[in-house]
Amino acid sequence: MGIESVINGGISFAAVLVLMALNIPIGIAMLVVGFIGFALISGFDPAIFVLGTAPFDAVSKYTLSVLPLFVLMGNLANSSNLSRNLYDAAYAVVGHYKGGLAMSTVGACAGFGMICGSSIATAATMSQMAGPEMRRHGYSDALISGSIASGGTLGIIIPPSVILVIYAYLTEQSVQQLFFAALVPGLIAVILYMIAIRTYLIIYPKEGGYGIKMPFKERVTAISKVFPIFLIFLIMMGGLYLGFFTATESAAVGVVLVLIFIFFRGQLTLDLLKDAVWTSIRTVGSLYLIVIGASIFNYLITVTQLPFAVVDFINSLQLTPLGIILVICAIYIVLGTVMDSLAMLFLTIPVFYPVIVDAGIDPVWFGIFAVIVVEFGLISPPVGMNLFVIKGVMQKTPLQTIWFGTLPFLITDVIRLGLIIAFPAICLYLPSLMNP
Numbered sequence: 001m002g003i004e005s006v007i008n009g010g011i012s013f014a015a016v017l018v019l020m021a022l023n024i025p026i027g028i029a030m031l032v033v034g035f036i037g038f039a040l041i042s043g044f045d046p047a048i049f050v051l052g053t054a055p056f057d058a059v060s061k062y063t064l065s066v067l068p069l070f071v072l073m074g075n076l077a078n079s080s081n082l083s084r085n086l087y088d089a090a091y092a093v094v095g096h097y098k099g100g101l102a103m104s105t106v107g108a109c110a111g112f113g114m115i116c117g118s119s120i121a122t123a124a125t126m127s128q129m130a131g132p133e134m135r136r137h138g139y140s141d142a143l144i145s146g147s148i149a150s151g152g153t154l155g156i157i158i159p160p161s162v163i164l165v166i167y168a169y170l171t172e173q174s175v176q177q178l179f180f181a182a183l184v185p186g187l188i189a190v191i192l193y194m195i196a197i198r199t200y201l202i203i204y205p206k207e208g209g210y211g212i213k214m215p216f217k218e219r220v221t222a223i224s225k226v227f228p229i230f231l232i233f234l235i236m237m238g239g240l241y242l243g244f245f246t247a248t249e250s251a252a253v254g255v256v257l258v259l260i261f262i263f264f265r266g267q268l269t270l271d272l273l274k275d276a277v278w279t280s281i282r283t284v285g286s287l288y289l290i291v292i293g294a295s296i297f298n299y300l301i302t303v304t305q306l307p308f309a310v311v312d313f314i315n316s317l318q319l320t321p322l323g324i325i326l327v328i329c330a331i332y333i334v335l336g337t338v339m340d341s342l343a344m345l346f347l348t349i350p351v352f353y354p355v356i357v358d359a360g361i362d363p364v365w366f367g368i369f370a371v372i373v374v375e376f377g378l379i380s381p382p383v384g385m386n387l388f389v390i391k392g393v394m395q396k397t398p399l400q401t402i403w404f405g406t407l408p409f410l411i412t413d414v415i416r417l418g419l420i421i422a423f424p425a426i427c428l429y430l431p432s433l434m435n436p
Contacts, residue, residue, distance in 0.1 A: 006309045008037070008041065008304045009300075009304035009306030010306070011037075012037050012306075015033045015037075016029045016030055016347065019032065025290075026290055026343040026346070027289035027291075027292065027293035028289070030293035030297035030347075031292065031296050033297060033300070034293065034297035035047055038050060038296070038299050038300045041303055041304070051296065054292070054295045055292040055295070055296075057295065058292050058295035059288050059292065063168050063169045063247075064165070064169050064291065065248050066160075066165055066247045067162065067284055067287060068280060069251030069255050070160040070162065070165070070251045070254070071162070071280045071283050071287075072255055072276060072277065072280040073115055073160075073251065073255045073258050074115055075121075075276040075277075075279045076255070076262065076272075076276045077115045077229075077258055078121065078125055078276075079272050079275050080267045080268075082112075082115070082226075082229060083108065083112050083129060085226050086108040087108040087126070087129055087130060088222045089107075089111070089222045089223045089225065089226040090103070090104035090105070090106075090108045090111070091104040091211060091222070092214050092218070092222040092223055093219070093223070095211035095213075096210060096211050096212065096213035096214075098198070098208065098209070098210055099143075099197045099198055099200075099201045099208045100210065101130070101133060101134045101139060101208070101209075102208060103194045103197055104130070105126055105134070105147045105148055106147060106150070106151040106154070106197070107190065108130070109126055109154045110154045110190045111226060111230075112125065112126070112155065113154045113156075113161075114159070114160075114230070114232075114233040115229060119153050119154075119155040119163075119386060121155065122154065123151070123153075123155075123389045124393070126151060126152065127148045127389065127390045127394070131145075131394060134208075137208075137209045137210070139207065139209065140206075140207040141394065141405070142207065142402070142404050142405035143197070143201075143208050143405055145394060145397060145401065146402070146405025146406045146409055147193070147197060147405075147409075148386075149379045149386040149389075149390050149402065149405070149406050150196075150379055150409035150410075153375040153379060153386065154189060156374070157182050157368075157371055157375065158182065158186040159179035159180075159183065159237065160179065160236075160247075160250075160251065161182060161371070162287070163342075163345065163374060165247075166287075166291075167349065167367045167370060169291070170294075170345070170350065170353070171349060171363055171367070173364060174364075175247035176247055176434065177434060178368070178431075180237075180240070180241065180430040180434060181364050181367070181368050181427040181428060181430065182371070182427075183430055184426050184427065184429075184430065185368055185420055188416055188419065189412075189416055192415060192416055193409055195412070196408040196409055196412045197408075199408065228261045229261075232257045235257065236250045236253060236257075239253065287342075290346060291346075294346040294347075297347075301350055301351070302350075306351060307351050307353075307354045308354070310351050311355050314327070314355055315358070321360060324356070324359050324361070325361070325421060328355070328356075329369075329373055329417070332348070332376070332377070333373065333376055335347075335377070336374070336380050341377055344374055345370065345374065364427065364431055365420070365427045365428055368420065368427045369420060369421070369427075372413065372417050376410065376413060379409065380406070380410065387399065387402050387403065387406070390402055
C-alpha cells in the first residue's frame with residue numbers, strides 16, 4: 001500500500017474540511033472533492049461514469065426509503081402542535097418539583113423524539129415553547145438553554161432516529177436492531193439528564209424554581225392527551241419487534257396513525273398537510289444531497305485505500321478493542337467541536353467501520369456508541385448545532401451562557417458512554433431477543 005495513496009486520502013479529507021469552513025454545504029463539498037479527486041487518480045471518464053451512476057445507486061437503497069416517511073411523521077406531529085401536549089403532560093407529572101420545568105422539557109423532548117428523528121427540530125420546537133415558561137418561573141438562562149439543547153439530542157437516540165437510519169445505510173446493518181439497541185441508552189439519557197438538573201440546582205439553588213401543581217383532574221387530562229402518541233410508538237416498535245413489518249413499513253404505519261390522530265383531534269387541514277409535506281421534501285432533499293455527495297466521496301476514499309491504511313496502522317499499535325474505542329471517541333470529540341453530526345458520520349464511518357469490524361467490535365453496538373458521541377458535537381462549543389438553534393430563539397442570551405448550561409449534561413453523556421462501554425448488553429440485549 002503506497003504512502004502516496006494515504007497522502008491523497010488525507011488531502012481529500014482536508015479539502016472537504018476547507019470547503020466546509022468556507023460555508024459550502026457538506027454534500028456539495030464531498031461531491032466536488034470526490035469527483036475531482038477520483039478524476040485525478042483514476043481518469044476523467046471513470047469519474048464521469050461514477051458521477052452518472054452513484055447518485056441513483058445511493059438514493060435507491062431500500063434502507064433509505066424509511067427516511068421520507070419518518071421525517072413526514074415528525075413534521076405532521078410538529079405542525080399539529082403535539083409538542084405542546086407532550087410538554088403539558090410532562091409538566092403535569094414533574095413540573096411542581098424543584099427544577100420540574102427543566103425536567104418537563106427533557107421529558108417532552110424524549111416524547112417528541114418518539115415521533116421525530118431530528119435533534120435540531122426537537123430543540124427548535126422546545127426552545128420556543130419551554131423557554132418562556134421557564135423564564136417566567138425564575139429559571140436562569142444557563143439552565144434553560146442547557147436543558148433544551150441537551151433534551152434536543154434525545155431526538156437522534158430515541159427511535160425513530162434519522163442518524164441511526166443513516167448509520168444503517170452506511171454500514172448495511174439492520175435498522176430494526178439499531179432502533180431496539182437505542183431504547184435503553186435513550187431511557188438512561190432521560191434519567192441522567194433529570195439527575196443533572198437536580199444536582200445543578202443543589203449547587204446553584206437560585207437558578208431554578210417550582211411550577212404550579214395542577215389539580216389531579218387537570219393532570220389526568222394532560223396525560224391522557226398524549227396517550228395516543230405512546231400508543232403509536234408502541235405499535236411501531238411492537239410490530240418491528242414481532243416481525244409484523246419492516247422499518248419502512250413501520251414508518252408508513254406511523255404516518256397513517258399520526259394522520260388518524262390528527263383527524264380525530266379536528267386539526268387535519270389541507271394547509272397542515274401542505275406545510276408538513278413541503279417541509280419534509282426540503283429536509284429529505286438536503287439529506288439526499290449529503291448521501292449523494294458522500295457516495296461519490298467514498299469512491300475517492302476507496303481508491304486511495306485510506307480505510308485499509310487506518311486498519312493496518314491501528315493493528316500495528318496492538319491496541320485492545322477498548323483502546324480502539326477510546327481512540328475513536330477522542331477523534332469524534334475533537335471533530336465534534338468543528339463539524340455537525342451528519343458530516344462527522346458520513347466522513348468517518350467509511351474509515352472507522354473496517355477498523356471496528358477487524359477488531360471484533362459489534363457493529364450494532366458501535367452504531368449506538370457513535371450516535372452518543374455525535375450528541376457531544378450537537379451541544380459542544382463552538383459549533384454545536386443545538387446551541388445555535390437556541391441562540392436564534394434566545395437572542396439576548398450570550399453564547400457563553402448557553403455553553404455553560406450544557407456542561408452538566410455533557411458530564412452525564414460521559415457517564416452514559418462509560419456505562420455502554422463497560423456493559424455492552426445495555427445496547428445489545430434487546431436486539432438479541434428479536435425474531436431473526
